Amino acid sequence: MKEMKKMSMDLFTSVEEAKTWVKTNSKTGCICPCCNRLVKIYKRKLNSGMAQELIDLYSLSFNDLETKFYHHTQFAKVSGGELSKLTHWGLVCEKPNTIDDKRTSGFWGITEKGILFVENKISVEKYIYLLDAELISYSKETTNIIESLGSKFNYPELMNSYAK
Secondary structure, eight states: OOOOEEOOOOTTOOHHHHHHHHHHHTTTOEEOTTTOOEEOEEEEEOOHHHHHHHHHHHHHHHHOSSOOOEEGGGTOSSOSSHHHHGGGGTSEEEOOOOOTTOSOOOEEEEOHHHHHHHTTSOOEESEEEEETTEEEEEOSOEEOHHHHHOTTOOHHHHHHHHOO
16 A cells, blocks of 8 residues: 655644645645645546446436435445435535435435436536545536436436436
8 A cells, every 4th residue: 555645744844834734735645744644636537337326316216206215236236335326516416414314315306407418408527626525526528318317328218218
């Protein structure tokens, strides 16, 4: 594993100097000189797996206008948090959790923006930047559903399969 950058501090190092150093080194990863934790900004792309899960959620919503939220096991092919990243783009929302012994509800709904994205009516930012799973910023570069799916998907054929 790669050794993380560390700043050597002494009694005369200011907090502002430490903050500037962390900001400069957070893209590649560093250890915060104040709290000794890893600080790294992750660049996440709206990828084909996310786009596919969004389309699968769309198809459930398209065929059932009564239900607003679906359990991830009804449409997500892979677990691992990719679906939850779509909240940062405003494409999905999670049903509030009402069970105390669970971290999340596991139920997801597609937003109006998500519907427009799946229908290829809008583009969204291609990348997000996360620090400790919190959104830091968006890229200026945008993408649409077709580009997000990549070359292994035929968008018209995929969408026609849901319109039955």
